[in-house]
Amino acid sequence: MSGDHSHNDSQIDSGSRVNDSHKHKDKYKDKEHKHKDHKERENSKYGNSDHKEFSEKKHGEKERTKHKDGSTDRHREKDKRKEIKPKKEKENGFSRYVFSLYCTFLLYTIAGYISDFKMHNETKCLISITSPPRIKSELNNDDVYHSPKSLKRERDHDETEFKPKKIKLENDKVDKKAKKRKQDEDIKPKKTQKNKKGEVADGKKKAKKEPEEKWKWWEEERATDGSKWSFLEHKGPVMAAPYEPLPSNVRFFYDGKQMKLSPEAEEVATFFAKMLDHEYTTKDTFRKNFFKDWRKEMASEEKSKITDLKKCNFNEMGEYFKAQSEARKAMTKDDKLKIKVENERLLQEYGFCIMDNHKERIANFRIEPPGLFRGRGDHPKMGMLKRRIRPEDIIINCSKGSKHPKSPPGTKWKEVRHDNKVTWLVSWTENIQGAIKYIMLNPSSRIKGEKDWQKYETARNLKKCVERLRNQYREDWKSKEMRIRQRAVALYFIDKLALRAGNEKEEGESADTVGCCSLRVEHINLYPEKDGQDFVVEFDFLGKDSIRYYNKVPVEKRVFKNLQLFMENKQPEDDLFDRLNTSILNKHLQELMDGLTAKVFRTYNASITLQQQLKELTSPDENLPAKILSYNRANRAVAILCNHQRAQPKTFEKSMQNLQTKIDAKKDQLSDAKRDVKSAKADLKVRRDEKFKKAVETKKKAVERLEEQLMKLEVQATDREENKQIALGTSKLNYLDPRISVAWCKKWGIPIEKIYNKTQREKFAWAIDMAEDDYEF
DNA sequence: TCATGAACTTAGAATACATACA
DNA sequence: TGTATGTATTCTAAGTTCATGA
Numbered sequence: 164m165s166g167d168h169s170h171n172d173s174q175i176d177s178g179s180r181v182n183d184s185h186k187h188k189d190k191y192k193d194k195e196h197k198h199k200d201h202k203e204r205e206n207s208k209y210g211n212s213d214h215k216e217f218s219e220k221k222h223g224e225k226e227r228t229k230h231k232d233g234s235t236d237r238h239r240e241k242d243k244r245k246e247i248k249p250k251k252e253k254e255n256g257f258s259r260y261v262f263s264l265y266c267t268f269l270l271y272t273i274a275g276y277i278s279d280f281k282m283h284n285e286t287k288c289l290i291s292i293t294s295p296p297r298i299k300s301e302l303n304n305d306d307v308y309h310s311p312k313s314l315k316r317e318r319d320h321d322e323t324e325f326k327p328k329k330i331k332l333e334n335d336k337v338d339k340k341a342k343k344r345k346q347d348e349d350i351k352p353k354k355t356q357k358n359k360k361g362e363v364a365d366g367k368k369k370a371k372k373e374p375e376e377k378w379k380w381w382e383e384e385r386a387t388d389g390s391k392w393s394f395l396e397h398k399g400p401v402m403a404a405p406y407e408p409l410p411s412n413v414r415f416f417y418d419g420k421q422m423k424l425s426p427e428a429e430e431v432a433t434f435f436a437k438m439l440d441h442e443y444t445t446k447d448t449f450r451k452n453f454f455k456d457w458r459k460e461m462a463s464e465e466k467s468k469i470t471d472l473k474k475c476n477f478n479e480m481g482e483y484f485k486a487q488s489e490a491r492k493a494m495t496k497d498d499k500l501k502i503k504v505e506n507e508r509l510l511q512e513y514g515f516c517i518m519d520n521h522k523e524r525i526a527n528f529r530i531e532p533p534g535l536f537r538g539r540g541d542h543p544k545m546g547m548l549k550r551r552i553r554p555e556d557i558i559i560n561c562s563k564g565s566k567h568p569k570s571p572p573g574t575k576w577k578e579v580r581h582d583n584k585v586t587w588l589v590s591w592t593e594n595i596q597g598a599i600k601y602i603m604l605n606p607s608s609r610i611k612g613e614k615d616w617q618k619y620e621t622a623r624n625l626k627k628c629v630e631r632l633r634n635q636y637r638e639d640w641k642s643k644e645m646r647i648r649q650r651a652v653a654l655y656f657i658d659k660l661a662l663r664a665g666n667e668k669e670e671g672e673s674a675d676t677v678g679c680c681s682l683r684v685e686h687i688n689l690y691p692e693k694d695g696q697d698f699v700v701e702f703d704f705l706g707k708d709s710i711r712y713y714n715k716v717p718v719e720k721r722v723f724k725n726l727q728l729f730m731e732n733k734q735p736e737d738d739l740f741d742r743l744n745t746s747i748l749n750k751h752l753q754e755l756m757d758g759l760t761a762k763v764f765r766t767y768n769a770s771i772t773l774q775q776q777l778k779e780l781t782s783p784d785e786n787l788p789a790k791i792l793s794y795n796r797a798n799r800a801v802a803i804l805c806n807h808q809r810a811q812p813k814t815f816e817k818s819m820q821n822l823q824t825k826i827d828a829k830k831d832q833l834s835d836a837k838r839d840v841k842s843a844k845a846d847l848k849v850r851r852d853e854k855f856k857k858a859v860e861t862k863k864k865a866v867e868r869l870e871e872q873l874m875k876l877e878v879q880a881t882d883r884e885e886n887k888q889i890a891l892g893t894s895k896l897n898y899l900d901p902r903i904s905v906a907w908c909k910k911w912g913i914p915i916e917k918i919y920n921k922t923q924r925e926k927f928a929w930a931i932d933m934a935e936d937d938y939e940f
Numbered sequence: 941t942c943a944t945g946a947a948c949t950t951a952g953a954a955t956a957c958a959t960a961c962a
Numbered sequence: 963t964g965t966a967t968g969t970a971t972t973c974t975a976a977g978t979t980c981a982t983g984a
Contacts, residue, residue, distance in 0.1 A: 531974065539952080539975065585947065593974095599946065600974080614948085663950095664978060673976075707977055708951055746942090749979070762949085762978060809952065818967070890952070897950055920970065943984085950977065957970070962963100 378521055380609035381616065381929040390583045391610060395561045397516035397525065399568025399576075400589045400602055401509060403532035403551060406430045413483045416476035417469055428461045431548055434535045436480030443537065449546035453535055456548035516588060516604070517565075524605035525588065530557070536595045540674035540709020547595055556591045586610050596672065606896075607925035616929055619900040621758045622766040623940060628756055629767065633658065635755070640721045646742035650751055652725050653679050653740050657761050660716065661768045661804050663707060664745040664761035676705045679761070680745050685735035689726055698723035712806050769801045769898035774940045776800045777907050788878045791917055794907065795882055801894045809890040819883065826876045833869045840866055896923070901930035906938035 386393075408429060414421045415432060424432060435444065435453055443449045454472040461469065469475065494502075513528045533551040538544055554574035561567060563581045570576045577591075589602035604610050625632075636658075639651030656662050657679050665678020677686060686704035693699040696717040706712045718726075729739055745761065752759040776797035781790060812818070840862045847855040901919075905927070908915050915924065915931060924931060 527973070529973090537953090537975080542975090587947075590946095596975090597945095598975090601947075603948080611949095618949090666978065668977095676976085678977085708953095708975075710952085745978075746980095760979065807951080812968090814967070821967085893951060922970070941984105944982085946979100946981080948977105948979080951975080953973085953975100955970100955972070958968085960965100960967080962965085 377928065378609075379929075379932060380521075380612065381933065385613065391586045392518050392583050393562075394520070394565065395516060395518050395583070395588070396565035397561060397568060397588050398513045399559055399570070400557065401513050401529045402554070402571060403530050409433065409480065409483065414479050416479075418471075418474040419476075422465075422468070425462045425465060428457065428465050430533070431457045431460045432475075432477060433480055433484070434533070434548070436477035437484050438535065439477060439481040443535075443545065446545065448541070448543060449535075452544060452546035453548070456546075460548070518604070518608070518610065521609065523608040523610075526603055526605045528602060530589075530591070531593070531600065538674065540676065540705060542674045543671055544595055544673070550594050552591050552593075558590045560585065560588055560590070605925075607922075607928065612926070612929050615926075618766060619770065619902070619940075621763055622770055622900065624756060625759060625763050625767045626771065626940065629658075632755055637721075640725055646747070648725050649729060649740040649743045650748060652722055652729070653743055653748060654752075654761075655718075655722060657764050658768070659718075660702075660714065661765045661806075662712075663765070664748065666745050674705070674709050676707060676709055678706060678745075680740055680743050680748060682739040683735065684730050684733045684737050684739055687726065687730075687739065689723060689730070691723075700726065706806065710806060710808050765805060766898050766900075769805055769894055770900040770903060770940050772801050772804055773797050773899050774903050777903065781907070781911060783911075787913065787917070788875050790911055790913055792878050792882055794904075794913075794918060795886070795891065798891045798895060798899070799885060799889055801899060802889045802891050805894055805898060807890040807893045808888055811887050815887050819880070822876065822880050822883065826873065826880060829869065829873045829876055833866065833873055836862065836866045836869050896926070900940050901927035902934035902938045903940050905930050905934040906936050909934070909936035 406426065408426055415424055415429070416422065435457070438444050450472055458466055458469070514525050515522050516525055517523070530552045531549070534549050536542075536544055536547045536549050554570040555577055557570075557576050559568055559576050559579045560582055561579070562583075567579055568576075587601040587603050590599050592599050606612070606615070632654075636651040636654045639647050640655075642648050642651065657664070663678035665681040667681055668676070677683065682704065686702060688701040688703070690699040690701065691697065693701075693715065698720050699715055699717050700723070702712055702714045702716070704712055726739075729741075733739075733741075749760045752761065752763075777794065780793040780797055782793075785793065840859065843855065843859045843862045847859050904918050905915065907913070908918055919927060919931075
């Protein structure tokens, strides 16, 4: 299977490099070596038991025990799957350059040769320039999160033991309080206020005004009864804008003839027309699904006439929407402002709710508009019509005692319920997968922040016992029971490679993607020896969002032998771990540690990797841009570990070229400036007076300034190049304990704004407030 | 024990907006 | 001031996990 793929070497590098950051691997290797003889003996022992288990299967039918009928279904579905087997939707195309550079970098880092590396690479210029970061002035700008130390909760002892505390107020008390507060107009907006221009007032401006107090929910007690809130009031969702029929001059043609469509059919046609430039509309599945659903919306006459999508001409519609979009861009300032004001009004009216006496920002307060379903990868349902959500489809969730949101005139909500065991405000069921969609709060809200904090505390708990767990699963590789061995090997992958759990999926409902537990035999290749390494496993599969995971990893011999065993007598499309699923795995993990699930390993490994990388990459004598580059590199190591990829920006090559032009120009300027210094010095030699001395100083300063500017540009270029196909945001937002970053910033005097933008600072306000420079994950 | 539904987190792409530069 | 470019925000799909009920 793998032979067909044209993997580049850099990908190979990436995998093993990231794994190097897992210290335990080396530790294990040592142990492996020590116990080699013992192991050899055991190998034969456990080998026998495996064969015993498998011999039953050999003699019996091929059925796997995992699903009573699941595996056989898989067999039956074999040809079907092959048909729909996705092309590698998105190649794991990390560039050769990034990886060779990056690999070298990390290897050097780990070997303790960081400074040597830097001297020999593009960053060597950074070290010579030692301008100390101006922390104070930058921090003063808009660091609204710096709070008096006296307010901060005690760290460490209570952070590690994250226990929800009781909420003080009873439901009715809170309701009364909320009402009273409303009457008093006492509820102040939590968010930073925007000025007329829509800019966020910065710290300086605010300092003049009354200082705005941020609610520090993390200093308050929490409910322990499973309730998520006591009082919830909101305005409901913003419905999708009604369909506006096309002007009469925008025509649709069928088979070359103009045809007036009914409003229903026309609306669906416009969804397709808006996507004409997108690759989706060239895909068979998309076109087939769209056409099928479109026909459902047609009047009978239209249905009998329009029978072939190829004969449909949506071009005028497409042009019309393009022109509209251009017109929007070309609008006058005033018109743009009007839109902005209207959006702001909507945000103020619908974008906030009151939850337990606090005004909280809602994340997605708009109902998803109708359109064509854009599934990722080879999604069998792409192109289907996402129907318009009506008030009758919508469930509202709020407090009994609150002012309920009004449904649009002449309509009714499906239901208004008062369930404080959940966090959502609004829900509806979408028609493509039958899934429930929710309107929930913004990440900066208490309800999301608490959960986030808790997530990292669970990961920190894992840190305390991870060695025990690792020893356990290593023991389990030798188990007599196949299910235990499979569980142990899967867990090893989840831990070592940060793979996702991998739930089972219903075939034909979504793209064929897998995670650890759902890996199939066809997704791995085993090499007893490859590229000078023993026991190499090659992974090649589509993970979440059909992002390709490709990695070649040397594993321990016992893992390798187990994998061989798991693959014995199986077809490529059979499950690798046929006696395991996420539910079994998580049940086991729960027994090992309270709150432990497969997902926690990803959080743990991501955060610990960041912490280690920051320690290794940051050198005290670096200046600010170099330190930030180090941070980004640490962040990047995590993103690679978690396989967070992005499509290379379309404008990447061009923007790199532009940057290079700037660098070249700066170099020219610099050499000119250096020449100026020389000649000024020569002048000074001839005529030793104060004026010439001053001229030399000025010119020297100009050189320094240019050197710094050049260095900044070069760092920027390096960072951008290394980042072109790696998405840092996902790990930053979801996997990295923010306290690690905050502590790093504090330790090195880096303004937090350099690491987190405004939204991120709002999300991580709790961490910014509580972490000190000595925080340890 | 298993299937299903519900609730919530994680994810990359698309789009809106801000800023730099000519 | 207009345009190009980079960054932030929004959007919503696609995961994981847990509860429930047969």
